[in-house]
Amino acid sequence: MKKIFSFVLLLCALSSYSQNESDKNESAWSKKNELKINALYLLFNGAEVTYERILNEESAIGISTLVSYDSDDDINYYISPYYRFYFGNKPAAGFFIEGFGMLNSSKTNIDVLFLADVINVDDNVTDFALGVGIGGKFISRRNFVVELNLGLGRNLFNTDEGRYEFVGKVGIHAGFRF
Secondary structure, three states: OHHHHHHHHHHHHHHHHHHHHHHHHHHHHOOOEEEEEEHHHHHOOEEEEEEEEEEEOOEEEEEEEEEEOOOOOOEEEEEEEEEEEEOOOOOOOEEEEEEEEEEEEEEEEEEEEEOOEEEEEEEEEEEEEEEEEEEEEEEOOOOEEEEEEEEEEEEOOOOHHHOOOEEEEEEEEEEEEO
16 A cells, blocks of 8 residues: 555645746746847848748748838838748747749849930839848857848849849847747
8 A cells, every 4th residue: 555655646746846846947938929030130220120920930930121221221111921841849940941022123234225324323223132142040048039031033034134133141130039
């Protein structure tokens, strides 16, 4: 009888420990949204804000928006939705690969022939690109997020004469998970 009582007591203790561990993991997993700012573009007269929604422990979708506030920059803005697949031990953290689309607007100089003179004119070109990227995301216990990423895409439409055929995504992001 003493052995049976000890065995039942041991099972109850293990069961309650297991429940506590799953509660801790569930509370950490309940935060599925991230908001980040790209610190790199802040140095180069632009602002990029990213929102990411975590779908499960290995994947997420998000959208990045960049606006340049310097009239001398080549890029005016971009809006870039993406899908990421994570390889880390923590939920939606560690090394990742991504596929992205990018609606982008950029400035280009074109030469126009006008009355036998060549005039250099600035023109805005809007295009859509598809690309891939890699990166790494690190998250603290207090849900502070730091992310490094690099991506390359190809514009699909206005690529005549080799202008802006490729687009890049580079980032040093800081933000939080909530």
